[in-house]
Amino acid sequence: MVGVLTAGHVNWDVTLRxxxxxxxxxxAAIRSQRQSxxxxxxxxxxxxxxxxxxAGLVGSVGDDDNGLLARRELEDAGVSLxxxxxxxxxxxxxxYLLVDDDGExxxxxxxxxxEAVGPEDLDESRIRNADHVHLTSQRPxxxxxxxxxxxxxxxxxxxxPGRRLEDRDYGDALAAAxxxxxxxxxxxALLEDEYVDSAFGDRVLVVKHGxxxxxxxxxxxxxxxxxxxxxxxxxxxxxxxxxxxxxxSTLSHGDVERALEYANACGALTASREGARSAPTADxxxxxxxxxx
Numbered sequence: 001m002v003g004v005l006t007a008g009h010v011n012w013d014v015t016l017r018x019x020x021x022x023x024x025x026x027x028a029a030i031r032s033q034r035q036s037x038x039x040x041x042x043x044x045x046x047x048x049x050x051x052x053x054x055a056g057l058v059g060s061v062g063d064d065d066n067g068l069l070a071r072r073e074l075e076d077a078g079v080s081l082x083x084x085x086x087x088x089x090x091x092x093x094x095x096y097l098l099v100d101d102d103g104e105x106x107x108x109x110x111x112x113x114x115e116a117v118g119p120e121d122l123d124e125s126r127i128r129n130a131d132h133v134h135l136t137s138q139r140p141x142x143x144x145x146x147x148x149x150x151x152x153x154x155x156x157x158x159x160x161p162g163r164r165l166e167d168r169d170y171g172d173a174l175a176a177a178x179x180x181x182x183x184x185x186x187x188x189a190l191l192e193d194e195y196v197d198s199a200f201g202d203r204v205l206v207v208k209h210g211x212x213x214x215x216x217x218x219x220x221x222x223x224x225x226x227x228x229x230x231x232x233x234x235x236x237x238x239x240x241x242x243x244x245x246x247x248x249s250t251l252s253h254g255d256v257e258r259a260l261e262y263a264n265a266c267g268a269l270t271a272s273r274e275g276a277r278s279a280p281t282a283d284x285x286x287x288x289x290x291x292x293x
Contacts, residue, residue, distance in 0.1 A: 004048050004247060005127060007058035007146050008041030008136030009114040010074075010084065011093045012066035015236065015275060021100050028098070036277045037073040038095055039114060040136035040162060043237050047244035047266065047279035049078040053251070056080035056126065058146065059138075060116035062090035073277070083126055087113045103232035103271060119145040128153040132251060134243065135173055137162040144172035151176045160243050165189050179204040179250075181243050195222070204256060206246060206263075208239055211271070216260050223257040228268040228292075234278075235271050241279035242267035248282075265289055 014035050018028040037046070041059050048055040057079055061067035063086050070092060074081060093112030099105050119141055127133060133150040135143050135157065143159070150157050160181035161170050166189045174180065174190075180200060182190055187207050191198050195205055195217040205217040213227030245266030249259035265288050269280040280288070 003054035003130070004045075004132045004134060004251070005056045005058060005083070005130035006041040006045040006048070006134045006136065007083075007117075007143070008138040009039035009093065010042040010057070010059040010061050010070055011037070011039035011095050011109070011112075011114055012070050013038030013095050013097055013236070013275070013277075015097045015099060015234070017099050017234075017274075019101060021098055021104065021106050028100075034275060035069075036275050037070045038097075038237070038277065039070075039093070040160065040240050041134075041138070042070070042074060042079075043240035043277060043279070044134055044136065044160075044244045044247075045079045046074060046077040046277055047241045047270075048248060050279055051244060051248040051266075051282045051285070053248055054080070056083055056130070058083040058117060058122070058126075060085040060087055060113050062086070062092040062113050063088050064091055066094060067092035077277075083123060085117050085121060087116045090116070097236050099234050099236065099274075103235050105234070105236045115139050115142075117142055122146065122149070124149045128155070130155050132156045132158070132247060134247060135159040135161075135177070137164050137168075140168050140170050140173065143170060144176075147173045147176035158243070158247060160239070161186070174200075177203065179206065179246075181206045181208065181239075181246075183208045183210070183239070206260070208242060208267075210235070210238075213264055214242070214260060216256050218256055223260055225257075225260045225264050227264045228288075230268045230272040232271050234274045237275065237277060237279065238267040238271040241270035244279060245285065261289070 095109035246263035
C-alpha cells in the first residue's frame with residue numbers, strides 16, 4: 001500500500017552553477033555542471049521516501065535516456081513507479097537551472113511529456129489506496145480527477161500548484177484540498193484579501209517565505225516559524241522538501257505547529273546542498289533539530 005501518492009511533473013534537471021544570473025545582453029561564467037532528477041512531484045516523492053514514508057508517483061516521462069535516468073534515480077530512492085507513464089518516442093522534460101553564488105535560481109526548460117497523464121490514464125485504485133495525496137502542477141483536469149477520487153475515498157489531499165497557478169484553472173482541485181502550499185506571490189493569487197473569511201478559511205494554508213521561514217493558517221489559529229539560518233547553496237527543490245516535511249510530520253503527529261518547524265528544517269537542509277534532489281533523511285532532520293535545543 002502506498003502511504004503518500006504524489007502527482008505531477010517528473011523532469012530531468014541540468015544544474016549550471018554560475019557567478020551571476022545573466023541580465024539581458026549580459027553573460028555569466030559557468031562554474032560547474034551537474035545532472036539529476038527533478039520535477040516537483042518527483043522531488044516530493046523522493047523526499048518522502050527519505051523521511052521513511054511509503055511514496056508513490058503519478059506522472060510521465062519519455063522513453064529516452066533522460067527518462068531512463070529519472071526512473072532509475074526514483075527507484076533507487078525507494079519510490080513506487082507503478083503510476084509513472086512512459087511515453088514511446090517522446091522526450092522527457094528537461095529543466096536547466098541556473099544557480100548563482102547566493103543560491104538563487106532561474107529556470108529554463110521545455111515541458112517535454114511531463115503532462116502526458118490525462119484523467120483516462122489514471123489507475124484510480126492506487127489513488128483510493130493512498131492515505132494522503134499530494135498534487136503539484138499538472139493538467140488541471142487530471143488534478144481535479146485525482147482530487148475527486150481521493151476525496152471520495154476519504155484520503156487527505158494537499159496541493160502545491162506552483163508558479164502556473166495564475167494561468168490555469170485549478171478550481172476543482174483547490175476546492176478539494178485539505179492543505180494548500182503557496183509562496184508569497186502565489187498566495188496573493190489565492191486570497192483576495194485575508195485568510196480569515198476567505199474561500200480557503202476552512203482548511204490549512206501554508207505560506208512559504210523562503211529563507212524567512214513560513215507560517216500556517218488553520219481554522220483554529222495561525223502559527224509562524226522564522227526558519228533556520230544556514231549557508232544557502234542552492235534553493236532548487238527546497239520548497240518541495242519543505243512540503244514533504246510538512247506532510248510527513250502532519251501524518252505522524254497531527255500537530256501543524258510542529259510540522260511547520262520540521263518542514264522549515266527540511267527546506268533549510270536542502271537549500272544548504274547542491275541539486276533539487278538533495279532533501280534530507282529523517283535522521284538528518286532529527287539531528288539538525290536536536291542540535292538547536
